[in-house]
Amino acid sequence: MKEYKVGVVGATGMVGQRFVSLLENHPWFRLAALAASPRSAGKTYEEAVGARWAMPTPMPGEAKKMVVMDAADVAAVAAKVDFVFCAVDMKKDEIKALEEAYAKAECPVVSNNSAHRFTPDVPMVVPEINAEHIEVISAQRARLGTKHGFIAVKSNCSLQSYVPALHPLMRDYGVSKCLVCTYQAISGAGKTFETWPEMVD
Numbered sequence: 001m002k003e004y005k006v007g008v009v010g011a012t013g014m015v016g017q018r019f020v021s022l023l024e025n026h027p028w029f030r031l032a033a034l035a036a037s038p039r040s041a042g043k044t045y046e047e048a049v050g051a052r053w054a055m056p057t058p059m060p061g062e063a064k065k066m067v068v069m070d071a072a073d074v075a076a077v078a079a080k081v082d083f084v085f086c087a088v089d090m091k092k093d094e095i096k097a098l099e100e101a102y103a104k105a106e107c108p109v110v111s112n113n114s115a116h117r118f119t120p121d122v123p124m125v126v127p128e129i130n131a132e133h134i135e136v137i138s139a140q141r142a143r144l145g146t147k148h149g150f151i152a153v154k155s156n157c158s159l160q161s162y163v164p165a166l167h168p169l170m171r172d173y174g175v176s177k178c179l180v181c182t183y184q185a186i187s188g189a190g191k192t193f194e195t196w197p198e199m200v201d
Contacts, residue, residue: 100144
């Protein structure tokens with residue numbers, strides 16, 4: 001089985017940290033590049049993140065001593081990987097431009113950001129529901145002028161948790177309405193009872 005070399009763009013933030021922790025000992029992916037803002041570039045990942053490491057497990061040993069690259073140095077990052085996960089904290093137009101730059105450098109982008117969720121030729125796939133939407137990538141490649149590069153986005157974090165369970169209920173049992181309360185402004189920001197006890201209220 002092929003092992004893919006993976007980069008994390010936006011590696012020092014909360015979501016980037018989650019990607020780094022999930023990639024530890026992964027059977028398909030090998031962490032090959034970490035990229036972030038210029039203020040983190042040139043430092044080891046351990047130095048760049050420091051006390052801000054927020055995951056419940058220790059920082060993976062393979063990531064600690066990796067030197068963080070500048071996310072804006074697209075060609076250098078793209079040269080080290082087969083594709084990147086993108087989780088940057090920037091303005092939406094800046095995210096769109098950065099992700100398209102990676103795609104145009106023939107580096108596929110799997111984005112955790114919302115910037116491209118409404119771009120018509122960028123697939124937002126929940127595999128259990130709309131795997132066929134991946135076919136729109138050919139139109140995106142034609143627009144971007146790429147052969148290998150593309151952008152795909154994941155859905156909103158709350159949607160991906162309950163939509164796969166609702167889908168068969170809607171299809172098979174006619175469920176047409178559902179009330180959902182996500183509290184994603186708390187959980188999505190990485191806040192916990194320990195770090196933000198006001199959450200209890």
